[in-house]
Amino acid sequence: MNLEYLQRILTNRVYDVALETPLQVAPHLSARLGNQVYFKREDLQPIFSFKLRGAYNRMVHLTNQERQRGVIAASAGNHAQGVAFSGQKLGIRTVIVMPVTTPDIKVHACRARGAEVVLYGDSYSDAEAHAYRLQAESRLVFIHPYDDPLVIAGQGTIGLEISQQMRQEEYRVFVPVGGGGLIAGIAVFLKSINPRIKIIGVEPNDSDAMFQSIRANERVTLAQVGIFVDGVAVRRVGEHTFRLAREYVDDFIQVTTDDVCAAIKDVFDDTRSIQEPAGALSVAGLKRYAVENGLTNETLVALTCGANMNFGRLRYVAERAEIGEQREALFAVTIPEQPGSFKRFCRAVGRRNITEFNYRYAPRPEAHIFVGIQLEHMEQRTAIISDLEQAGYAVLDLTQNEMAIVHLRHMVGGRAPEAVDERLYSFEFPERPGALLQFLESLDESWNISLFHYRNQGSAHGRVLAGIQVPADDMTRFTDSLARLGYRYENENENLAYQLFLR
DSSP states (O other): OHHHHHHHHHTOOGGGTOOOOOEEEOHHHHHHHTSEEEEEEGGGSTTSBTHHHHHHHHHTTOOHHHHHHOEEEEOSSHHHHHHHHHHHHHTOOEEEEEOTTSOHHHHHHHHHTTOEEEEOSSSHHHHHHHHHHHHHHHOOEEOOSSSSHHHHHHHHHHHHHHHHHOOOSSOEEEEEOSSSHHHHHHHHHHHHHOTTSEEEEEEETTOOHHHHHHHHTSOOOOSOOOSSSGGGOOSSOOHHHHHHHHHHOOEEEEEOHHHHHHHHHHHHHHHSOOOOHHHHHHHHHHHHHHHHTTOOSOEEEEEEOBOOOOGGGHHHHHHHHHHHTTOEEEEEEEEESSTTHHHHHHHHHTTSOEEEEEOOOOSSSEEEEEEEEEOSSTTHHHHHHHHHHHTTOEEEEOTTOHHHHHTGGGTTTOOOTTOTTEEEEEEEEEOOTTHHHHHHHTSOTTSEEEEEEEOOOSSSEEEEEEEEEOOGGGHHHHHHHHHHHOOEEEEOTTOHHHHHHTO
């Protein structure tokens, strides 16, 4: 069967519409990592994503009868654009079901190419289920984004190009993984012609369905997926893609949201192009894999595979990139509440650059300040803590404290002793019209909101920090209401940052 994939890749039709994209050296990242790093620039395709290859290769093989019926697809964005582009090129009616959380830039791009867009659900899995319902009603042909041999073969043409562009016999290729169509196509081609090539799958640590499936030796369905890297937010991988990945993929690596944000900056530094989160995912994996495995003087290839970034999301990326690159450290430091304390603290910091400093006066012997300090390298964080402690300061490292990074840095200084029975929770919900109102309306009016912080950061999900006054004898009813709400939440009452600054 795998010979059939090689034949499909070698006899593809993708170049009717797709470009042979360059394999471009990344000089800055290569120097930093001590390896020769290349970017396979799939973000340069006409729809700014590799997805055009698989979608067109599938649709160009439709029968005349199927073309007359039209097609339907479910997608978080880029496959949708590939289907819409192909439909416009081939004169085929296209219906696209997309999650409500899909960035506007992708929705508008599909509609501009004549596609009928239906927005439904919060994730790809929600959209897919609705698309199948619509397909059953309308007899449209379903164009799967990844679990189709012709789609897999279309994506596999990237492997064909890499094999022709790369002169070395041994190298590692880092491939983003969602449903698995991209890595299946690339892996089956490259490993078949040269087993010495290593294929590494890269997934977000909150959307790693392929890794979990490989480890379990069967396809698993994730209970939920993160939606920042929306292009790979898939709860269950494909049947065909799972079989091929299990056979041909050498290893997997998981990365964080901050890793991805830092990788977006890395790609920009070397190319002056801006990737969407899924587009920079393999670069994030390449960096982490190289460091964790001590790779030096090796040839590493990462797919920069999508540039459909909502401009508003850049605010979030910029805020998190420095932390993902570990170029900024955040601390809570206790200093005496007396004149001259700030000056003495700054002397203890020395010539290091202070990136953030938050404080508000309160009538007590000690003050807690929130401070950010720029790092030249990640090991410097430990040295800063040591220097401050030797100077007599109590220091709490908040660099990896999610609540402090997202919310508390904007709220430092407020305490409310009169807010009895305050319960602090952080919430996450799909960023869509009415979501915040739905959250507020779920709370009983008898529970007073004593603290509230929300900021739209241009991401696919909204985040709220809320203090709610709930008497102890009412906690059962309160937790039941949270369960009915259905949003992801965390109890932050024991968070040390909360206890220092807000409690």
